[in-house]
Amino acid sequence: MAKKDKVFDSNYKIEDFKFDKKVASVFDDMVSRSVPMYKESMMAAVTLAKNFIKNKSIIYDVGCSTGTLLIKSSEIFDDNSLKFIGIDSSQDMLNQAQQKIQKSFKKKQISLKKQDIEKKILIKNASVVFMNYTLQFVRPLSRQKLLDEIFRGMNKNSVIIIIEKVLGNDSLFNRMYIDLYFKYKSKVGYSDEEIKNKREALENVLVPYRIDENIELLKRSGFESVDIFFKWFNWCGFVAVKK
Template sequence: MMQKDVIYAEPLAHIEDFRFDEQVADVFADMIQRSVPGYQTIVQTIGKLAARYQQADSHYYDLGCSLGAATLAMRRNINSSGARIIAVDNSQAMVERCERHLQAFRSEVPVEVKLADIRQLEISNAAMVVINFTLQFLPKTDRDALIANIYRGMKPGGILVLSEKILTSEPETHDLLITLHHDFKRANGYSELEISQKRSALEKVMLPDTLQEQQQRLQQSGFVKQTVWFQCFNFCSLVAIK
């Protein structure tokens, strides 16, 4: 049974910076479903993209894998020979739970779950790389290098799926998207206190880019073929093809 997210339900004397620790890992499945509009659609579509762009004898990466939702979506849809999925996260709590989730689903596609910093990872022979709501937690100075590293490690015809919360540079539309997102969270049972405290916890550790910054980063790294395939409020997902 999915454990409900009540981390910020009571007033906190001191709000610490958000971390993907044991407490968050325990409720993460509920947290992300109730916080990220369209999350299930994004995960399901990752599976469909894996089926469409799979290549024989290739690697498939889930960078910032958390509980392994994207890994499982790819695994269910890949049937080409010689496939291998590498799921990576820097949270011990997430890696442990990801391994348990994967054990519950039988598949011929092997998965290696690694506790590592995705900035230090060697990407090689990749038919597909997924970064689902992870880049926004890295220092801005490290993001260009990561995307460039991914591009270098991809096979021709390989794809990158990049899902992120985005900023809007025009103040009125920015405020509108924030309001709509908060309405979404209220509709999913979060209180004003929870919304406010969670926002305070995230403000120093999650630093989104604008959509234009994301697209420029992809272009500069070599991904000339790219498009936004999903957006709901201030959350979007892009696909880029090498």
């Protein structure tokens, strides 16, 4: 069972959010309670991706955190010719991922790489790239360059799947969605103080874009077919194909 997330309780000292050892140790509980329909959206992403896998290609998870999606996709795709590579900038997250991978019967096909994706990302022979809840943490000025580099390393007829927190196009709905999200967090057991502390910690660290801005980023990189496959108020899943 995942260790319970208490990072932002009454003992928390406000500072910028970072994926350090404290967060990594409770991340699985944190993300499952903080992201609406987390498991469902992950399974939808894997189901979509299965249509694009090619023999002897590489499946990437950019911002792989503790490796949950990486392990799940390796077990579902069940092709021994595939390689699965998880990329993350946090060594603490990768340490947690490595512990989980060692328990998987697909561990020989999975590898992890520590990379600062804002500076450089190495992608090659990719048929599938997952980037879930990651782009929102990349500095806005670095997002286009990152997607351009990923696009260049992808094979023809390959797919990138991105799930993000997004802004509403209308301020009325945007405020409504944020309020509904905070109510959701209360229902899953977070206190008002925890919600407030985390919101302050994420200020200027998690910077969401509007749906149309994310789509435009993908199209500028060269992805011709772009669509939305998942939506929950201010959370959205994008799928884009390199033809």
